Amino acid sequence: MKKIYLLTLILLGTGLTAFAQDVAQYVNPFIGTGAVANSLSGNNYPGATVPFGMVQLSLDTRDAPDWAQASGYDYNDGEIFGFSHTRLSGTGASDLIDILMLPIQDWRTKSRFSHENESAKPGYYTVLLKDDSIGVELTATEHAGLHRYIYNNTEKIARIYFDLNHSANKGSWGRQIINSQIRKVSPTRIEGYRIITGWAKLRKIYICAEFSKPITAAEMWNGDRCNHDIAVINGTNLRAVFDFGCQDVVECRLAISPVSIDNAWENLREETQGKSFDDVRREAYQQWNAELGKVQIEADSEEKEIFYTALYHTMIQPNLLSDVNGQYMAADYSTRQLAKGERHYTTFSLWDTYRAAHPLYTVLEPERSADFVNSMIRQYDYYGYLPIWQLWGQDNYCMIGNHAVPVIVDAVLKGIPGINEEKAYEAIKQSLTTPHVNSPFDVWDKYGYMPENLQSQSVSITLEQSFDDWCAAQLAKHLNREDDYKFFEKRSGYYRNLHHPDTKFFQPKNSEGEWILPFDPYKYGANGGYPFTEGNGWQYYWYVPHNVSDLIKLTGGEKAFCERLDEFFTSNETSGAKNDNASGFVGLYAHGNEPSHHVAYLYAMAGQPAKTQQLVSFIKKTLYNTSSSGYAGNDDCGEMSAWYVFSALGFYPVNPASGEFIIGSPTVKQASIRLQNGKEFKITAKRKSDKDNEIYVRSVKLNGRSLDNFVLSYRDIMDGGTLEFVLSAKPKGKILELK
């Protein structure tokens, strides 16, 4: 089959695809799906989905997934509760997990399984349910999940357990089913919905499903009450068991819509009519190959596995939220209609993904980047400000800052087509002047910093908000709004107001302007009640991405700055009780969470690029692998992955709205980025041997010209060309002693 597929690809392809590898084969969806001792899980899942789709069809190994198994799956588990159609990839909090099905024969609501009988490829997942010996295959389209259940014991009745009550843990976020319905509309068709409040405040999930065999009997449960063979059931705890008689195979295709049952049917029809399970599986794989194949690399097989899985994880979200007919539920919970050609996306874990995932989309997915930006602006239209963390089209205000701003500014300044610049600026300006949760701009403007007694997480917010304001200033400048530029430019320097001249830390102040003492730079905060967010004073010290040279100056010059970085990466100090969010340590650097992500690249901006090369190589080598615990922390909607993708290619967006990337040290032997504009950007890395100690940059040239400042621009990439590294085992300059 694979050969046929490749042939198809070649026959359908343009000039580019002539070079296309089947790169989807390198993806290992089990990476990041389970922690091992003393590690954090990536909270990824192995199930079936298509790039940026609405449906994520995967197994739940927990009855009520929550924090540590947010995606529903834990590689360490041995039981499957069923296969549900939506979920988040890599988050630290759980939601979605809608509409669960489990094929059974005896009456049961879970089954044992083992990894020997489990495998997954992009768009496809299969497992054997041991208890009844039922094979399960899953694939997906954007709005639909397709199930193929193989009942090995054909002398027993083939059944499907169908659960509308199953969800992420009801104990979190006041989660509660508001109402739900299952309706049998014909022997082979059911439909219904569930309305639920949770991390997303209101989700309406309308469903329709078609079975390949007629239902011969049905138990419909409303709480403890069972009804046999009734047409419809409504309630807040609905489950059903559908019998199909003795069958060897039962297939089911289930589509969802956030708008209506009619739309769910239309979604199903448009995406699956006339197609077999295998057709859809092939198309899903093909879609992944088309997306992943935009970057062709040469590297060790293990590196390829890590790289393409990471790239895959960056493309699981943001998720489509509009139906095939263009209807969607807006941020004000009303039903709206998109203009023809528009698509509405959600799942914006922006505190994470503005750093590297969104800059990556501007390279690989410029058209979709515009869709993302326009989707965020739609929240502004109906909510009044841009998203902080947008889930199912609604803000859950998770984390801090207003990092839709860098994403939008970056997209506009990079010239991504399809964005109304004036409208984008309006949304940004309103979002950065209208006070909202964790963004009290009245306080910001009055004090020039966030006083901890008026706004908790004050130091982290002060640093991150300064950056967002800098981004706004750049767009104001681009649009010749001089007064606004000055306003935001002034704000962008507010980080200075919390820089303690003696300790050289960013430290909390109260509203009297007094330092809050004592100050312990090792002590961690979580998500409130402390000046630092999911980190400590050491980790947040490095957060002035828009003015690294000023941070260097504040620290006492390049030498002092690099010494301080040396201490950061080599300190053994562990007095600060780390919390759940801190993992993947290199000294005090915690690669398992986002505040650290840009820090290794700062050496290159302070005259000691060898240490950047050493550290990013060390991090890639020690904190990524192909196991279920292949990430050092939660993948956070692909952000941990995006760091890898950039770093493996040899550069990283330290300031994610600058259009600039700082050169690190590539993993690949060579790479080719096939750009949407038809051009190609090549990366080559010349090494003397195959040894993996050749990580130091002897020279780096763009189209033959030396990149002495270690800065590559977005324009450089998009114009096409070649970035040539010559690598060596010997650093140019001092390096660190790493343990």
Added chain:
Amino acid sequence: MKKIYLLTLILLGTGLTAFAQDVAQYVNPFIGTGAVANSLSGNNYPGATVPFGMVQLSLDTRDAPDWAQASGYDYNDGEIFGFSHTRLSGTGASDLIDILMLPIQDWRTKSRFSHENESAKPGYYTVLLKDDSIGVELTATEHAGLHRYIYNNTEKIARIYFDLNHSANKGSWGRQIINSQIRKVSPTRIEGYRIITGWAKLRKIYICAEFSKPITAAEMWNGDRCNHDIAVINGTNLRAVFDFGCQDVVECRLAISPVSIDNAWENLREETQGKSFDDVRREAYQQWNAELGKVQIEADSEEKEIFYTALYHTMIQPNLLSDVNGQYMAADYSTRQLAKGERHYTTFSLWDTYRAAHPLYTVLEPERSADFVNSMIRQYDYYGYLPIWQLWGQDNYCMIGNHAVPVIVDAVLKGIPGINEEKAYEAIKQSLTTPHVNSPFDVWDKYGYMPENLQSQSVSITLEQSFDDWCAAQLAKHLNREDDYKFFEKRSGYYRNLHHPDTKFFQPKNSEGEWILPFDPYKYGANGGYPFTEGNGWQYYWYVPHNVSDLIKLTGGEKAFCERLDEFFTSNETSGAKNDNASGFVGLYAHGNEPSHHVAYLYAMAGQPAKTQQLVSFIKKTLYNTSSSGYAGNDDCGEMSAWYVFSALGFYPVNPASGEFIIGSPTVKQASIRLQNGKEFKITAKRKSDKDNEIYVRSVKLNGRSLDNFVLSYRDIMDGGTLEFVLSAKPKGKILELK
């Protein structure tokens, strides 16, 4: 002004209006608004609304209205928390209570008031807020509330306190605000919404408001955080204070929509554009006069006050739920579009209102009756069965039975135009065969009664469901569905399976077919956990409205039946601890709740009509008055009122789906019902004097023909004609000793 209005009426009017009195003047909206010692409140409210409108603009004298002050108002209270835009009239449970405004000058969230400075007329309410000396006037259209605030102290700033958190008690029904928004769109315009779960599982109330003066300053509160003069605020506990500078008058018009903010604006525009507060007030009054004037009576002024207030209370609901553009939220929470000319209604408190209110609508509001029926059928379309108790378009399953069935069957068999008979029957058949909450039809069909161990409230449900099945049988017959007719006809006799031959009570059985003993016919049940619903064995004994002659037979013949009725109406037994729902006693008869309502009329069906005449006159005289405690119990969406309207005219629908009315004793001197078909039905009551003891029927003739069986038909009324009573102080036959 009133004179001008009358002139307008005459000028605009048809032939009928030439006789029209200004009957709206007789309405006293304070009747039923507050209990006195040992009474129950009608739970009515005095605020402004138009007939069957979406908006009910009235004051809340409780911060969080609940059971005993379900409409938000208690005449015994002395403080006003503000004026909110939606509520229920007469229910025992509270919900709605949306979007509160209170004019203030000093910062406060409530104000004292007294009844001396309060008055109300249909569509108009006025009060003086004492603390700041602010006059308040309210009026309404179908979708909008209009406020006129007169600030007597013009040296202080005129303010409006605006509260999106205010609601019925958050402690009931898991009530919780899911999200809400206030947005200032111009100095004189705001908009927003709140999404809330409660007794109605999901309500989206979109709002827009226009002020007559510009907002000069605004405090916007999100929980404890206050923001000044910001454009928009989102959250689950939103309040605002709008300043208007020093003003003598500030007007506000606020419209709502269950669909979108855009629709709210369209509703406001369509209904109020170019109209002054006084124009709208006049139109509201005119609408009430047009509706109430369909029945013109001559009677004592006190009787007129009770009568027209009762008629007014029957027309406060069902409530419009569709927008002016025909959009509405369907029972599956999706947005739907009505066909041109259709209107979608809700607030179907059917366990109450199927008895008399809906039969009354078939006489006075045939066109709207079709709208009501079609609205219920729309629930069937998207929910799978007809409503039990429908609030904001959704079933809350309050109470028992499936009494949309009698309402629909009655409307169809009476020939109300605009109902698809086949569709109506489909909805009924599905609703009576698909098990749902409190309606386990699998149990019903298996046992031929509800066994208490399988379905609580089993005796009450068995009795009421038998009636609903009888109704279904009649429609099946009408549509020549012989098999279905037999099926439902058989079920309609299931009440017999719980009739105990020795005790002559309907008594509970278990699923083994055994009587559950001991049985205490005086002991009350509430809403679950006992075989009787809001009543006891005595009160439920009389519930076979579709086969009174069989009940007479089961009781041992007419004599035994009447003796049992005598005991019912004269017993002093009070051993059965009565609950909140029992009040308005005449012996064991409890007029304060619906199960008793038809019982006084049964004498006339068992050969002792004088006792019916005596009792209905006694009940009208002693259990209705013009005070705030003018009802003997909750008005229950106009059902207590509908009993009065029929009984004052001299007849009552004992079987509310039979098209027949049983003759009682009229209160009116004469009455004229102006029918939508252009005909007129007159009632005359000849008495020798003005004394109110002339209550006994000497003779009753329809168009000159004696009504010896004391049965009047719907057809008789709709054909027009005259019902002539000759009344006397002397009964024909024995009467009771009443205390």
